[in-house]
Amino acid sequence: MTIEHVRAVCRSNWEYRGIDDASVREMLAELTAHLEDAAAAGRTPQDVVGPDVRAFAASWARARMPLHRRALRMAAMVPFVVGGLLLVSHLLHRTTVVDIDAGRLAFWLSIGVVTVVLELRRGTIGFGKGWIVALVVGLPVLFVTERLFGEETLFLLPLWVSALLTLPGIGYLVAERRRVPRPEES
Structure with a gap:
């Protein structure tokens, strides 16, 4: 699982859920920062988002639009x-x-x-x-x-x-x- 893969799955999920483009860009920037920080610390993207990227994206979307x-x-x-x-x-x-x-x-x-x-x-x-x-x-x-x-x-x-x-x-x-x-x- 790569950073690009995680970003693509999250973007797709958030767009599917109807989150506006500005929020998607902001969420992707924040996610990318977390993933890059984890990579610099020697951790994988899976360590950040867990085993199910779709579930991670869905939970973040629900938090964004409660x-x-x-x-x-x-x-x-x-x-x-x-x-x-x-x-x-x-x-x-x-x-x-x-x-x-x-x-x-x-x-x-x-x-x-x-x-x-x-x-x-x-x-x-x-x-x-x-x-x-x-x-x-x-x-x-x-x-x-x-x-x-x-x-x-x-x-x-x-x-x-x-x-x-x-x-x-x-x-x-x-x-x-x-x-x-x-x-x-x-």
Whole structure:
């Protein structure tokens, strides 16, 4: 195991978990300093990070973004995603009121659960594989629930409620965007 290997595994893990580029660079610089100091003292990279580099990187990432911050992010992002899906539904059906039946409710709940699980596991849901997994889980739940309970309307959801659900996520995204330094500032 070389210093370059440890750095590559850690970088990959941290980027996968959604840690911003500036933090990744800072963490890599700190890790490199520790690894070089250990090498100068005659120790191997494995002595510094332990036998499982991925576990080391994951624990450092969790320390960088603790559970309470991830929970706050989830509390903002899950309603944002649901509100966004509802807004798309309003747009596609060209209506100011969406009918909520058992199938739709189960679909959104399953997507919310998958989002929370991925968030807790990875630190971020991302816009790639995470959403594919959420849809792969959500769509069968939708079809099974509709088959079991039918398509009877449980309640009507007005457009303003859908828009209101997106507000916490928008606020969080704006705050997150302001926190990340621009390339010319780095």
